[in-house]
Amino acid sequence: MSARLCDALGIDVPLLQAGMGGVAGPELAGAVSEAGAGGCLALYKERPEHIPELIERVRKRTGRPFGINIIPEVVGDARAEEQLSAALGALPDHAFLTFFGLPGPRCTELLRRVRRPAGRGGGRTAGRAVVVQVGSAADAGRAADQGADVVVLQNRRAGGHLLGDREAGELIAGVRHTHPHLPLVTAGGIGDGRDLAAAERRGADGALCGTLFVPAQESDAHPVFKERVLRGGSAETVVTGLYRVGWPGRRHRVLRTPVTDAGPGLPEAFISTTEHHGRRYPVPRYSAATPTRHCTGRIEEMAMYCGESVDRVHSGATAAAIVTEFRRRYEQHER
Numbered sequence: 001m002s003a004r005l006c007d008a009l010g011i012d013v014p015l016l017q018a019g020m021g022g023v024a025g026p027e028l029a030g031a032v033s034e035a036g037a038g039g040c041l042a043l044y045k046e047r048p049e050h051i052p053e054l055i056e057r058v059r060k061r062t063g064r065p066f067g068i069n070i071i072p073e074v075v076g077d078a079r080a081e082e083q084l085s086a087a088l089g090a091l092p093d094h095a096f097l098t099f100f101g102l103p104g105p106r107c108t109e110l111l112r113r114v115r116r117p118a119g120r121g122g123g124r125t126a127g128r129a130v131v132v133q134v135g136s137a138a139d140a141g142r143a144a145d146q147g148a149d150v151v152v153l154q155n156r157r158a159g160g161h162l163l164g165d166r167e168a169g170e171l172i173a174g175v176r177h178t179h180p181h182l183p184l185v186t187a188g189g190i191g192d193g194r195d196l197a198a199a200e201r202r203g204a205d206g207a208l209c210g211t212l213f214v215p216a217q218e219s220d221a222h223p224v225f226k227e228r229v230l231r232g233g234s235a236e237t238v239v240t241g242l243y244r245v246g247w248p249g250r251r252h253r254v255l256r257t258p259v260t261d262a263g264p265g266l267p268e269a270f271i272s273t274t275e276h277h278g279r280r281y282p283v284p285r286y287s288a289a290t291p292t293r294h295c296t297g298r299i300e301e302m303a304m305y306c307g308e309s310v311d312r313v314h315s316g317a318t319a320a321a322i323v324t325e326f327r328r329r330y331e332q333h334e335r
Helices: 004-009 026-034 046-060 077-088 107-113 139-147 170-178 193-201 222-229 257-260 308-312 320-333
Strands: 015-017 039-042 066-070 096-100 116-119 123-125 130-133 149-155 184-187 206-209 236-241 252-255 270-276 279-284
Touching: 004 046, 004 149, 015 026, 015 039, 015 320, 026 039, 026 066, 039 046, 046 077, 046 107, 066 077, 077 107, 077 149, 107 116, 123 139, 123 236, 139 149, 149 170, 170 184, 193 206, 193 320
Parallel strands: 015 206, 039 066, 066 096, 096 130, 130 149, 149 184, 184 206
Antiparallel strands: 116 123, 236 252, 270 279
């Protein structure tokens, strides 16, 4: 088993769960980490004052390392800094920090100010590792220069919000050549442990998976979303810029819906409602919001993020069972 990622984050299985907004709540993050992989709490657009409570809910479910995910591109650099500051005050020392895309100047400066040595492993952020997800070799180099302890390389087969369009092998090889000792995680096209074993032979140290965990019992995804993933195939995924409300300018890989079939000409009406911290909010058509268990309305039209790995995702079991099966297949094929 690859030790580089596990050593960097203190986990047993070189598998990270994606910080999927609306889906990766405290229950899923805690269950994945307790099973030995790297669970991740999605902060997405969370207000800073809610973050300590969410982190405490994860801590009640596991004493093992887990991460929090911040998306500066969505909330802006200033709000991302506020989220990070709130998280740093609540996270245990063994937790790790993950960013979708490069941290902005304010987050980078905050990380620099709190950074302190952590023994033989080199510098760490208050004892915590920093994981940055990118989609190109150039951004991987920038992440390393900013002090990332782990870099996630998202390839063209990934679901959700797309950062790049390179094939996995090409991306891994290019970054491994320039950063031979940096822990590299591949994201996209990993549906089970056999895929990870193959990726490690190409130079990866682990995998980040989102689609794999959407159907998990602890996932906050809506039952319709879970069922679509369980019976779907990669041919049913499409890359689109239609789901732009709340996340403009970013392409997304989703399962086909009536919205993707119809294109941009549908009326821009409210199609569902969702609940967040006890309040209900309308969800417009073309919103980037994913359907959660709190949503009601026309779920079939909402953005159901899904990668090409869906061909090998068939389990709606507990997160622990999913991680256990993933590890079993990985260990069978790693040599």
